Structures are given as C-alpha cells and as structure tokens.
Amino acid sequence: MEKIILFYKYVAIQDPSAILDWQRSLCTQLGLVGRILLAKEGINGTLAGEHESLQAYQAAMDAHPLFCSIDFKESEGTKACFPRLQIKIKTSIVNMGAHDASTIDMSLTGEHLEPGQAHALLSNRPEDLIVLDARNNFESRIGTFEGAITPDIDNFRDFPAYLDAHADLFKDKQVLMFCTGGVCCEPAT
Helix, strand or coil, X not given: CEEEEEEEEXXXXXXXXXXXXXXXXXXXXXXXXXXXXXXXXXXXXXXXXXHHHHHHHHHHHHHCCCCCCCCCEEECCXXXXXXXXXXXXXXXXXXXXXXXXXXXXXXXXXXXXXXXXXXXXXXXXXXXEEEEECCCHHHHHHXXXXXXXXXXXXXXXXXXXXHXXXXXXXXXXXXXXXXXXXXXXXXXX
C-alpha cells in the first residue's frame, strides 16, 4: 500500500551537496518520488511510495546523526501525486520573503506544545492569548481555529511582512501559532 510522508528538520548541514547525493541514492533505491529541499539550515520533504519503502527511508534517516528524531507525518496518497523525485539545494527550506531565513537563530524558536497542551490552552483561553494561523489564504479558508487571526496572505513569504506591519497587535501577548506541518511556524516564532 502506498502512502505519503511529510517531514522537516532544522539542523546545520555543512555540505548540502553530499546530503543531496545520499538522498537521491536512497530514494531511488527505495523507489520513492516527491520533493526534498535542502539548505544549510536543514531539510524539508514530502515523499510517496510503498509503505515498506517509506519505513526503510525513515529508518535510514533515524540512523543518520543529523536527521535522527524527525517527526514524520503520514498521509493518504500514492506516487501518482508526484511526477518524479525532485531534490534541490536552496538558500532556505521555507521561503520567508525578504527575510533571510538562514540568519534566524533556530534555538530561539517558540515553545512546542503537544496536542493536549494546545487543546487545554484553547479550552481555557487566557485574556492575553492570540491564536495566529501562519498559513496562507488557501489553507486557512479550508478551516482554522475559532477566533484565530488569519493573515490575508497568498504565500508564506508574505507572513514576515504581515508580522512586521502588525507588531503592536502581538506586543505583551501570548501567541499560539500554528501551521500545517510546523516548518513555517518554527522560523516565524
């Protein structure tokens, strides 16, 4: 049975070219298709293939010192969702517009909450809590949390400018930020 996995990890990669070669060999050997972005700041990928092949990929990643402990998210889907395997080296694994994501200190990101913690916070909202949807218009129109602020952006690269233009809204507030998989929220926080 075929599946899709989504994953990312912010980690310092000294030689993205070497990782690209390893990823291409590994994915080709396992018959996987999809997209992987590499940068000196980390990896961001979506792959499709047979369930056993995806498990072998995850095991290989977990055995690598840079990529252990990745939170792989599994989704329904098939290899037909992707025309081929595409692996690219970029300046960053998520486009933050005019902001240079490679200069962001990822050790300063916000606190990660487990689903139960987020649910408890949303169920007993403090007065100073702002719920912020870091996704684009297309994604937030599909659904969002009640009372969430949904910035009018077509692409995540517009999100930093939105934050800059609305900084007073967030001053002295708790912000619960969410996105589809986490890859955008981490540098945004």
